[in-house]
Amino acid sequence: MGQDLEKVLIPEDELQAKIKELAARIDQDYAGKDLLLVGVLKGAVMVMADLAKYLHLGVQMDWMAVSSYGAGTKSSGVVRVLKDLDTDIMGRHVLIVEDIIDSGLTLHWLLENLKSRDPASLEICAALRKPDAVKVPIDVKYVGFDIPNEFVIGYGLDYAERYRNLPFIGTLAPHVYK
Numbered sequence: 722m723g724q725d726l727e728k729v730l731i732p733e734d735e736l737q738a739k740i741k742e743l744a745a746r747i748d749q750d751y752a753g754k755d756l757l758l759v760g761v762l763k764g765a766v767m768v769m770a771d772l773a774k775y776l777h778l779g780v781q782m783d784w785m786a787v788s789s790y791g792a793g794t795k796s797s798g799v800v801r802v803l804k805d806l807d808t809d810i811m812g813r814h815v816l817i818v819e820d821i822i823d824s825g826l827t828l829h830w831l832l833e834n835l836k837s838r839d840p841a842s843l844e845i846c847a848a849l850r851k852p853d854a855v856k857v858p859i860d861v862k863y864v865g866f867d868i869p870n871e872f873v874i875g876y877g878l879d880y881a882e883r884y885r886n887l888p889f890i891g892t893l894a895p896h897v898y899k
């Protein structure tokens with residue numbers, strides 16, 4: 722994969738330290754509460770697994786799969802549910818776990834969808850956020866890193882389903898997608 726990679730943006734140790742920090746905040750904020758983590762497939766698998774392991778709280782985990790990107794690098798704005806939750810979230814404390822917020826379109830849609838199911842609370846934890854995300858009024862309680870407006874891969878994030886298993890965040894060499 723070496724020649725496809727342009728540079729390492731966030732090394733593994735920095736990622737892990739940050740997720741651990743977020744877990745500590747979540748432990749405090751949800752102390753004494755019954756928390757359901759909702760991971761957004763497939764990109765959130767890495768952050769979900771690491772976050773869950775760093776938490777001292779006992780939590781439940783469920784997954785939703787939505788699609789907003791095709792094989793390209795631009796959000797289509799069209800969100801399709803590929804897999805819904807198995808859990809009834811009415812009256813539950815729900816924390817959405819996401820890999821990245823780019824345009825915010827996916828999360829905006831997901832928030833509205835989950836809100837309509839009447840959870841006790843609904844918050845967002847995202848490993849990464851891009852500058853465009855500020856254009857959409859989404860209140861993200863837990864953010865790992867604000868990154869430049871570049872297409873990134875690794876730590877769950879893919880380009881055409883590849884590179885998800887890299888343990889760091891990197892940028893893709895333009896020759897790969899141009």
Ligand code: IMP
Pocket residue numbers: 764789790796819820821822823824825826827828871872873874878879880
């Ligand atoms: P949004 O709807 O534009 O916020 O995009 C949400 C989804 O697009 C994320 O959950 C990712 O799956 C994907 N995405 C956005 N930016 C990137 C990127 O830089 N690399 C890989 N996937 C991305």
Ligand code: MG
Pocket residue numbers: 761762763764765820821
């Ligand atoms: Mg995603």
